[in-house]
Amino acid sequence: MFGDNEKKLSKKKDFWIEFFAGRIDGGHRSSAEEFLSMEAEEKLFHLKGGKTLLDFGCGAGELLSYYAPEYEQLVGVDFSASMLDEASKRIREQKCGNISLIQADDKTVWDKLESSFDRITAAGVLQYLTLQEIDSFIFNALSHLNKGGKIVFFDILDPRLYPLWKIGLFSQDADILNILRKIGFEFKVMLSASLNNRPKDILGFAHSPNIIKKIANKYSFEITFVQSMYYEYKYHAIIY
Incomplete structure (x- = not known):
């Protein structure tokens, strides 16, 4: 487990x-x-x-x-x-x-x-x-x-909701263009973390x-x- x-x-x-x-x-x-x-x-x-x-x-x-x-x-x-x-x-x-x-x-x-x-x-x-x-x-x-x-x-x-919060889905001023930009940014961050064997931005565990x-x-x-x-x-x- x-x-x-x-x-x-x-x-x-x-x-x-x-x-x-x-x-x-x-x-x-x-x-x-x-x-x-x-x-x-x-x-x-x-x-x-x-x-x-x-x-x-x-x-x-x-x-x-x-x-x-x-x-x-x-x-x-x-x-x-x-x-x-x-x-x-x-x-x-x-x-x-x-x-x-x-x-x-x-x-x-x-x-x-x-x-x-x-x-x-x-x-x-x-x-x-x-x-x-x-x-x-x-x-x-x-x-x-x-x-x-x-x-x-x-x-x-x-772990199901944290990624959605990160891209701004729950933000009061959320719009589709901003969400798409953040999806692209988060993908780059995740890819960089994977290639460099670095932890994700989260402290601890979801x-x-x-x-x-x-x-x-x-x-x-x-x-x-x-x-x-x-x-x-x-x-x-x-x-x-």
């Missing part, structure tokens, strides 16, 4: 650490509070309840702080110290006393947790995990998920829903897929 390219990238342990070093934003389409509020509202709809929540890859805490009023206890996890510093500032400013933060990655987080959760979520994170790492994440999450709980992966890059479903079913989970409202080329996976 897991390809050679994933195995090669997973061996570059310092790649993502270097990429996120010094970052202080979560990479949302907009940092405006109005947008973050709408994005969080959509995600809370899919999380639907529970009293405790683990937000893995919480980044600067933009969504976590909006989740806070809906839960009794929340834990935000990220491996980036600079991100967690920003998250800590945001939590203090918004007086979110029910949030605690942990510095960890997908492998070390489980030993640092002191409780189980009704909801385990990760937004925009699966792009940076191989399928083997996603498999391990779901397996480990099993022992930290309360009965009736959910694992919800938000904003997974869709995972097919069918493969995510196979991993979830492997651990006797049911799964539902939902299109993202605010990122046209991404989808959500609700695992229960």
Whole structure:
């Protein structure tokens, strides 16, 4: 199930650490509070309840702080110290006393947790995990998920829609000539990448829903897929 390219990238342990070093934003389409509020509202709809929540890859805490009023206890996890510093500032400013933060990655987080959760979520994170790492994440999450709980992966890059977004199909000012020009440009980029053995412009992975479903079913989970409202080329996976 897991390809050679994933195995090669997973061996570059310092790649993502270097990429996120010094970052202080979560990479949302907009940092405006109005947008973050709408994005969080959509995600809370899919999380639907529970009293405790683990937000893995919480980044600067933009969504976590909006989740806070809906839960009794929340834990935000990220491996980036600079991100967690920003998250800590945001939590203090918004007086979110029910949030605690942990510095960890997908492998070390489980030993640092002191409780189980009704909801385990990760937004925009699966792009940076191989399928083997996603498999391990779901397996480990099993022992930290309360009965009736959910694992919800938000904003997974869709390999079917990402190329369409790249050529501008979803743009408000899209027209056929611009789309044809971009198709030609993207073809040149893909050809150059192939000839020079360089990676595509995407950072990380675009995972097919069918493969995510196979991993979830492997651990006797049911799964539902939902299109993202605010990122046209991404989808959500609700695992229960």
